[in-house]
Amino acid sequence: MKKDFIDIQDFSAEELKTLIELTGIVKKASKERALPDLLHKRSVAMIFEEASTRTRTSFEVAMTLLGGHGLYMRPGDIHLGKRETVGDTSRVLSSMCDGIVIRALHYKDIFDMAKYSSVPVINAMADDKNHPAQVLCDAFTMFEKIGRIRGINLAFVGDSSEEFGLIGRDLMLISSKLGINFYLASPKQHQVEEEFLKRVYKNAALSGSKIVITEEPKEAVAQADFIYTDVWTWYGFEDKAEERLKAFMPKYQVNSEFMKKAPPHCKYMHCLPAMRGEEVTDEVIDSNQSIVFDQAENRLYTEEALLITFVGRALRPRKADKESNYYKEISRITQKFF
Ligand code: CP
Numbered sequence: 318m319k320k321d322f323i324d325i326q327d328f329s330a331e332e333l334k335t336l337i338e339l340t341g342i343v344k345k346a347s348k349e350r351a352l353p354d355l356l357h358k359r360s361v362a363m364i365f366e367e368a369s370t371r372t373r374t375s376f377e378v379a380m381t382l383l384g385g386h387g388l389y390m391r392p393g394d395i396h397l398g399k400r401e402t403v404g405d406t407s408r409v410l411s412s413m414c415d416g417i418v419i420r421a422l423h424y425k426d427i428f429d430m431a432k433y434s435s436v437p438v439i440n441a442m443a444d445d446k447n448h449p450a451q452v453l454c455d456a457f458t459m460f461e462k463i464g465r466i467r468g469i470n471l472a473f474v475g476d477s478s479e480e481f482g483l484i485g486r487d488l489m490l491i492s493s494k495l496g497i498n499f500y501l502a503s504p505k506q507h508q509v510e511e512e513f514l515k516r517v518y519k520n521a522a523l524s525g526s527k528i529v530i531t532e533e534p535k536e537a538v539a540q541a542d543f544i545y546t547d548v549w550t551w552y553g554f555e556d557k558a559e560e561r562l563k564a565f566m567p568k569y570q571v572n573s574e575f576m577k578k579a580p581p582h583c584k585y586m587h588c589l590p591a592m593r594g595e596e597v598t599d600e601v602i603d604s605n606q607s608i609v610f611d612q613a614e615n616r617l618y619t620e621e622a623l624l625i626t627f628v629g630r631a632l633r634p635r636k637a638d639k640e641s642n643y644y645k646e647i648s649r650i651t652q653k654f655f
Contacts (some may be wrong), residue, residue, distance in 0.1 A: 320655070321431040322627050323440040325449045325490045326516065331547065332654055333494055334466065336622055339650045340457045343625065344618035346643040347382060348572060352621065353638035353647070354384025355629045359415040364390045364397060364430075365441070370442045371589060371615070372450065375616035376418050379624055384638075387415070407433035416628035422443075437627040444483070454497060454619035458612045459543055467496035467525070472541040472579070474502045474569050475596060476494045476549060477509040481561075483627050484547040484588050486513060488519045493520035498527040502537035503505055504564050512624065532570050538579040545586040546571050546596040562595065572598040576606060577607045625626045626651055 323426040325333070361380055365373055374391060380387035403426050410417055411434040421427050424443035431438040442448040448612045460466050464569050471492055476482040485501065486509060492499035494514075501509065510531065531537055538544050550558040571585065585597070585607045592597055602609060612631045625647060638644055 318631065319435065319437045319603040320627060321429055321434075321438040321440075322449060322623055323431055323438060324447060325452065325487060325494065326520075328494070330494050330496070333491065334628060335650060335654045336453060336619075337457045337460055339456075339465070339622040339626065339647065340615070340618045341461070342646050342650060343621040344431055344615070344644065346647075347621065351639065351641065352382050352644055353634065353641040354646050355625050355634055355638060355647070356380060356385035356415070356632070357384035357635055357638065359628065360384075360413070360637040361385065361387050361416040361418055361624065361628060361634065362390060362410045362414045363387045363441070364395065364417065364419040364421070366392050366397075366419075366426075366499035367442075367444060369420060369441070371613050371616045372420060375620040376439075376441065376616055378625070379620040383621060383624060385415070385628075387418070387439070387517050399492075403429040404433040406430070410434070410437075415632070416624065437630070439623055439627060444485075447483055447487045447490075448483070448588070449487060449491075450616070450619060450623060451484065452491045453623075454495070454615045455488060455545070455586065455588070455612060456491055457619060458586070458615050459497070460609065461611075461615070462608060463542060465597060469497045469539045470500065470542045471497050471545060472500040472502065472537040472543070473545045474537060474571060475565065476507040478501045478507045479510060479513070481554075482507065482509065482547075485509070489517055490520070493517045493526045494524055496526050498529075500529045500531070500532050500537040501542065502534040502569065504569070505532055507564060508532075511601075513586050519633055528542050535578045538583070540574075541579045541583050543586050544571060544576070544579055546589055546591075548590070548592045549596050550592060565596070570596060570598065572628060573600050576601055576604075581634060589613055626654055630655060
């Protein structure tokens, strides 16, 4: 049976760790230009209802490096949701493609795409809910920098509300699954709601994560190994920009003075794109403490791991690829997943 990647909450800590382990292996193989063509002659439909730099590029390049093809469908390119139902689009795409990657305005459309699809569906961000491929990449990036996952101290400074805080919320979710200690600093009116926290606390009780919710950014970053921010203002929200900046500035801005509140080894993270001068200053994002471009690059290896695991699952590799140096290692890890 096909398996989709649409919500972090659907996966156990072991499964998420397996994906992180696989990302490390495929990164090594990719750097050596030795990644086997595990998706040889396979096609993945890549639907984007919104603009994207990192997600679009990483999935498309990953498909090429795996010997297949990613069909980029830009916003407005296909009939989805306007002249054709999500279900009909899903049935048609899954009759011709081996997988569907989708960035949508509404999580429900990703969920419905998966419901009607006979091939695996990968969530490339639901604008109203989550970004699991991003936060999986972030967990891998932290693991790569520090050499362990359990007990990492991650501080997210910014919005965690249901309306606008999808990165902070999804980071909280994956942290609570993986035993990462999560410190959240949001202004009161932009805080995560109790209902969401119930799920997080349930995960944390199993993984041992410490979850700290505060309005005080300095308190959140005092022990941080990593400080993470996302944008406060964005296109489509121009009418709310002034009000939002008032809620966050200057208290929540990560600048050089702010970084001094964290331990000296602390690294700065951002999913990008960033609004330089708002949630973060140039001096921080361009500093030696910033790992934002490592994070962005790691999107490629994360997407390779996701495509191999979910789309590649149903496929039998060619003899030549089975004989490649990395095949055994990749196959050992993916077998742990299913
Ligand atoms: N972080 C991220 O998803 O970037 P894009 O919007 O450029 O894909």
